[in-house]
Amino acid sequence: MNSAINETGVDKFMKIFIYIFLTFALLIVLYPLIYIISASVSDPAAVNSGEMWLLPKGFTLEGYKMILENDEIWRGYLNTIFYTALGTLINLAVTIPAAYALSRKDLTGRNFFMGMFVLTMFFSGGLIPTYLVVKSLGLIDTIWAMVLPNAAAVWNIVIARVFFQVTVPKELEEAAIIDGCSNFKMFMKIILPLSAPIIAVMALFYGVGHWNSYFNALIYISDKDLFPLQLVLREILVLQEMSSQSTNLTGNMAEALHSKQQLAAIIKYGVMIVSTLPVIIVYPFLQRYFVKGVMIGSLKG
CATH class of the missing domain: 1.20.5 (Single alpha-helices involved in coiled-coils or other helix-helix interfaces)
Structure with a gap:
């Protein structure tokens, strides 16, 4: 044939x-x-x-040499690594238990809670109310302003909830309950070991988001020692743009600004490479988890 x-x-x-x-x-x-x-x-x-x-x-390679010698860039790099690690841990600590709880049919009022979660995807208080809340909590100019306001993403909770509904056998939960296992113990001893794929997917989604994030720092952080790498890069780009548009400056101010503009011109593209290099290196090894995250809930069997 x-x-x-x-x-x-x-x-x-x-x-x-x-x-x-x-x-x-x-x-x-x-x-x-x-x-x-x-x-x-x-x-x-x-x-x-x-x-x-x-x-x-x-x-x-003068640009890369300057990058390696620039303390602000290295400080931003370390800050970004810290924010990414801490923020991802907080995200997982909120998202996975919330998704599992919402997947349980015996949770009283789960449809109400799910509806309230989904409602926030379409309606929010906006930037100013959010800023006032963060300020009233005393988070301005602290590391917590970078990780707590986005402690959970509703869409990721929905994805994880579908995973638990489709993947975790209900018979396994019923057997654990018959054996006298409490809900907390069942979650820690049975559900979490079975949830490695969704934990990896959520960690990647949240981790990439934290690594590329700069808006929270732009709004809530004014202390340069707390700037993430993306905000350091933004300052370099804005500095060059301001320098190219400044035509009315004279004397020492113009000379100093021109000098900084030359420095920004040399290192700005190198900083772009340095800031994205970790994600580019890691992604090929973890691509399957991204694909799995897209496919979660699409097939059942």
Whole structure:
């Protein structure tokens, strides 16, 4: 029996079209990455003048040297690692128990609580009320302002709830209860060991979110010693933008600003690479968990 499938002219045309479309999409995605990598090792003058548009021009590692010697960048790096680790732990400590509780059919009022959770996905108090709450709790200019306001994401709770409903056998829970196991002990001894996939998925979702987050720091943090790396990068980019638009400054102020602008121009692309490198390195090894997170609840069997 011939295993090959005979393709019609339309099939061949569609296959060619798909390959062309995917190649075009790949180029659109790859170009910014290649540009940033090339710009990080190119002469800033060549980058700013537009001479460098793909491959490096005037190869130099001066930007990376300055990055390695810059205390603010390293402090931001350490802060981001700390915020990511602490924030992810808090997220998991809230999300997993909440999702499991909402998945239990014997939880009185679970539909009401689930409805209240989902309601917050569509309606919220807004930025100003949230800021006032954070301020009234005394979290301004503290590390807790970076991790507590976003302690849980409702969408992740919904995903984890579906996982528990679909994956954890109800017979297992009933057997544990018959054997005299309390709800807390059952959660710690039985449910958590079976929940490694969803814990990994949630840790990745939350971890990447914390690593890329800068808005909370922008709103709640004014102490530079607490700045995450993304906010340090933002300051570098804003500094260069301000310098390029400042035409009325004279004397020492203009000279000092121009000097800082040159420094920002040299290191800004390198900082982009350094800030995203950990996620780029880790993602290929953990990609399957992202795929699993998307597929959770789509199949049952």
